[in-house]
Amino acid sequence: MRGLKLCSVALTALVSLTACEGSDPGEARDPAAPADSVPEEVASVLDLPGTPYSYAGVTLPAHFNTPLVRDMDNTPSDNPLTDEGATLGRVLFYDAALSANRTVACASCHIQEQAFSDNLKLSEGFDGGLTGRNTMPMIDSRYYRNGRFFWDERADTLEEQVLMPIQNEVEMGLTLDELVERVSAAPYAPYLFEQAFGDEQVTSDRISKALAQFVRAIVSYRSRFDDGVPKGLATVVPPGITHHSEAADAVRKAFGEAGIGPRDVSLVELQDNTVYYELAFPEEWGFCQPGESESLLERGETTPTGTLPINPSGGFLCFGEATTAMGVFQVCELAWQLRGQAGGRQVPGAKVGLAQTLGLGANATAVVLER
Numbered sequence: 593m594r595g596l597k598l599c600s601v602a603l604t605a606l607v608s609l610t611a612c613e614g615s616d617p618g619e620a621r622d623p624a625a626p627a628d629s630v631p632e633e634v635a636s637v638l639d640l641p642g643t644p645y646s647y648a649g650v651t652l653p654a655h656f657n658t659p660l661v662r663d664m665d666n667t668p669s670d671n672p673l674t675d676e677g678a679t680l681g682r683v684l685f686y687d688a689a690l691s692a693n694r695t696v697a698c699a700s701c702h703i704q705e706q707a708f709s710d711n712l713k714l715s716e717g718f719d720g721g722l723t724g725r726n727t728m729p730m731i732d733s734r735y736y737r738n739g740r741f742f743w744d745e746r747a748d749t750l751e752e753q754v755l756m757p758i759q760n761e762v763e764m765g766l767t768l769d770e771l772v773e774r775v776s777a778a779p780y781a782p783y784l785f786e787q788a789f790g791d792e793q794v795t796s797d798r799i800s801k802a803l804a805q806f807v808r809a810i811v812s813y814r815s816r817f818d819d820g821v822p823k824g825l826a827t828v829v830p831p832g833i834t835h836h837s838e839a840a841d842a843v844r845k846a847f848g849e850a851g852i853g854p855r856d857v858s859l860v861e862l863q864d865n866t867v868y869y870e871l872a873f874p875e876e877w878g879f880c881q882p883g884e885s886e887s888l889l890e891r892g893e894t895t896p897t898g899t900l901p902i903n904p905s906g907g908f909l910c911f912g913e914a915t916t917a918m919g920v921f922q923v924c925e926l927a928w929q930l931r932g933q934a935g936g937r938q939v940p941g942a943k944v945g946l947a948q949t950l951g952l953g954a955n956a957t958a959v960v961l962e963r
């Protein structure tokens with residue numbers, strides 16, 4: 593049997609990819625000892641902590657707080673992430689009662705150890721039928737700007753998507769009425785719905801909201817990449833020849849030809865097809881001290897009215913693709929900025945602008961424009 597029994601769900605296991613506990617070890621609770629607040633009928637089927645884990649209050653690294661990434665967050669205003677909502681969503685996610693014959697849960701196909709996917713070409717539904725497509729992983733679903741889901745993007749929102757596998761004839765095979773009936777009968781329902789939504793009422797809308805919150809809480813922010821990017825780039829990027837020496841060289845040569853230095857520059861349009869560049873380049877080009885760009889970003893100094901405006905155009909997100917044409921767009925933006933014609937993006941008093949692109953095969957460009 594491939595279904596997961598609810599009582600065997602290890603809800604206390606730390607989901608290493610999931611924002612599920614505060615980073616301060618002092619906040620760690622002993623999950624084996626549920627506080628009195630969890631009623632007996634719930635504690636007898638679920639190993640829940642007395643105070644829910646922190647899903648909403650997790651501090652993400654600085655590179656998640658760049659405008660580029662923040663702009664991709666598809667959390668709707670009527671379903672903000674809460675600790676109680678994500679807890680309910682997590683319980684529902686592992687509950688096989690959400691399928692017609694109680695054998696399949698969301699977690700049967702979306703397996704945490706396998707990036708919330710499985711290693712199969714097609715997955716088996718509740719009655720042995722196969723899904724029409726490959727199961728998708730569920731990491732960083734929150735950061736997808738158009739907010740659409742499934743391979744063909746047929747779900748307009750995550751809230752809409754999470755109810756679809758439940759009603760799918762192969763996957764879980766329930767109607768929404770049956771779903772509400774099943775969930776209402778679960779011993780945990782009155783307590784967890786009250787915690788999440790203020791009263792015990794079970795509706796398909798609430799089920800969808802809670803599941804969507806849990807899915808949005810699954811964010812990968814502790815990979816080795818994440819560790820390396822923001823913290824003190826000086827210790828990661830060795831002095832001298834850097835990974836981006838060709839970009840730094842181009843910028844240095846452009847400065848040389850123009851007879852200026854980093855301090856003279858009013859704004860920078862730089863290659864930002866990874867957020868790493870937004871943090872690394874200003875340091876590598878001498879615009880700030882090694883390790884300083886993170887705090888500049890946090891203080892808002894990289895916005896058009898800050899001390900080091902970076903990509904007032906909106907950068908890669910607005911250009912759409914890091915093609916050669918990106919350099920042309922960048923130079924356009926510099927021209928508008930220096931003429932004071934950049935509207936709401938205007939950098940006050942812009943005099944000198946730097947544009948930089950990075951291509952394949954050490955092919956980097958830098959352009960300095962002066963008013």
Ligand code: HEC
Pocket residue numbers: 685690696697698699700701702715716717718723724725726727728729730733740741742743744753754755757758762763764803807
């Ligand atoms: C029988 C296996 C199976 C079950 C059970 C299942 N899924 Fe899926 N899931 C899939 C498959 C297959 C896809 C891709 C389907 C498609 O694109 O047509 C998918 C796609 C998704 C996606 C889209 C991801 C993206 O990036 O677009 C999300 C989110 C998701 N499932 C969540 C859930 C939730 C929540 C549940 C439980 C209510 C669930 N799934 C139950 C197999 C399953």
